[in-house]
Amino acid sequence: MKSMSELDDLALVLRPDQILTGAAVARVYDSDAYSVDRSKPTAVVLPETNEEVAAVVKVCVKNQIPITPRGAGTGLSGGAMPALGGVVVSLKRMNKILEVDSVNRRMKAQAGCVNLDLTKAVSHLGLHFAPDPSSQSVSTLGGNIAENSGGPHTLKYGVTAPHILGVTFVDAEGKIYEIGGTAPNCPWPDFTMLVVGSEGTLGIVTEAWIKLTPLPAAVKTALAAFPSVRAASEAVSGVIGAGILPAALEMMDRNILVALEQAFGLKTPPGTEALLLVECDGEESAVEREMTLVAEVCHENHAIEFTLAKDEAERKKLWTARKKGVGAMGRLAPSIVTHDGVIPRSKLPEMLDYVYAVAAEFEIGVANLFHAGDGNLHPCFYFDDRDPKQVEAVVSAGEKIIRRCIELGGSVTGEHGIGVEKTELLLLQFSEDDLKLQALVPLIFGANEVINPCKVIPNQKGCIEHKKRWRGVAW
């Protein structure tokens, strides 16, 4: 870790109020929302312009100080954890909307803008920013770009990548580039697509041109209660198989429903073991037709109850319950680790049986609320991270589940990213030769060992020996 004296150069490029140091700062910024692994930064900086970000990068490269870019710190795989200490570059002060171009349905905003604020800025024009991770009330555009964030409406609208038209990007040497930003879907290779989802390992995104999507003319949201998780899973396959593409298709199991009832008063009929939240949007007649078909499929799969939200207030209440679901789990235990494996959605019933069996084997609690339509699981293990045995059980159970996802032809992560959490798990999905190709990507961008080290690519030089340190008190 670098000492403060080696960070003195930062004072030449930033004002004192833009440089934070001290024990409290180090504690606050030692992890993101994946809190199992922690590592303290030496300093946190708050640049306000592209040029200041570039200047900070140059200082850090010159002094070989590790840099970790950070948005709101809501990431779930340790992408914003300063793995080798050094400087956290927080983009939180770069939170301005720079240009709204409603005619061309695009907007230029700084990376520190909160996701929901982007939509609020254009909703009066009948437009919105479609990616809606559950963290959207706090997570930032830059963080969403770094993680290629998903969310419930990914099923119809896609993850973050197709909504990013171009970025302003500071590379690992402190040079500023404009990438992309032409009329949509240029025919030549689009490097924006590589920057999105790169978890801040290639450089720092400071601004982006984002695509604005028209608000749908009509939206209907329904809750379907099922007597078993298997019945609900089969209804999901049935809906997709019937050629319906709902805007969202989310599943919640019994354990999460207990927390949601306590937190938000979400009532379910007796005998409910799983709940599907289904949303259809688009033209009014199409929405009506789709929702009728969804109801038919749910009833064919033994739904106990199928209820449509009767007004906008009720619809919003349902979504609040869904999006704050993981938070509500704080009622069940002090710590939560949410996994993020993906499977082909036709394998959902057998995979969920497996998740419950693994949780029973390791004697830990598990609740599931996830993007069923995408086959993107979110088994949430709840436990006490002050007990090293429980932490070990949670990590082992998670690995076992991810291993099964890969055996079923899936992926280690659907939307939370690799971060530090899953670098070793990536070896399950990719061969040595596959990783050789992955390792070429940072070279294309001229990335170096200073920019967000120890993330994404497994077994990076100088990272392996730090793993035990990150695990902190628990291990």
Add this chain to the structure above:
Amino acid sequence: MVARPGCIEELAEIIRGSGPFGFQQMGLWSLPCEAYGICAMPQGAMGLCIDFGELNQMVDFSPADLIITVGTGTTLSKVNQLVGSAGLCVPYCADYIGGDDLTLGELIGLNLPHPLERQFGSWRDWILATKQVLADGTICKSGAKVVKSVAGYDIHKLFVGARGSFAAVAEVTLRLYPKQEPRPEARNSANIIHRVLPSDFDAMANSYRNAVFFDEATATIYANVPAFFEPLRFERDFVIRSGVGRMNFQLGQVNFLSRAKATLDPNNKLNPGALIP
């Protein structure tokens, strides 16, 4: 010389043991691809064209998951015939660029705009995973065969529009959509495609006399123009011309394209000159 590998291992063998060559992804000199510059053998150069026509196997098709994995030598019409029996399709409309007898490799390598783009997106949205041979002969994959994955860098998306310059993509996993009603067949192929920001669409539309198709939804014009025609240019637009090869392929991000080429193909073996003059 033309090589026609029957499997990815043979493709790797050919690439490992040879010098510069161009890719011919299906048949010899199938016109649209040659015209748009995908088989870009430098004039007079001694080299090898690879015909991907035998790499046309269906590896996996899961209708319930709306996913297919297939060799890139398969034609779009064959893929749509395969998945059509399950009520599904790859919603690319190749009417204005020569029809759906083009292979997936050609279509992905070119990544030309198409009239169903507003509704369904295009190749970058549909490609979930690829298996390819790198310039040094390494066989590797990228992505995952599921509709959503953020595992590793999405380098397979960089192969879209790369005209075979970064890697020889042999297999692709695509997401599928419900089958569409057939569109009326296009009478003419276009030799120029021009896309602008929507605010410039009317001005652009007025500058073309021989449009084959006006696609207001994506602010794109498909037209037939004489060789001497110089299109009126607009801020942040792009133009792709057929018939005059790579010289008229308008480049974006040259800096990064050059770096990517130098990193992925340091000896400039794969389709030299097809992407970066």
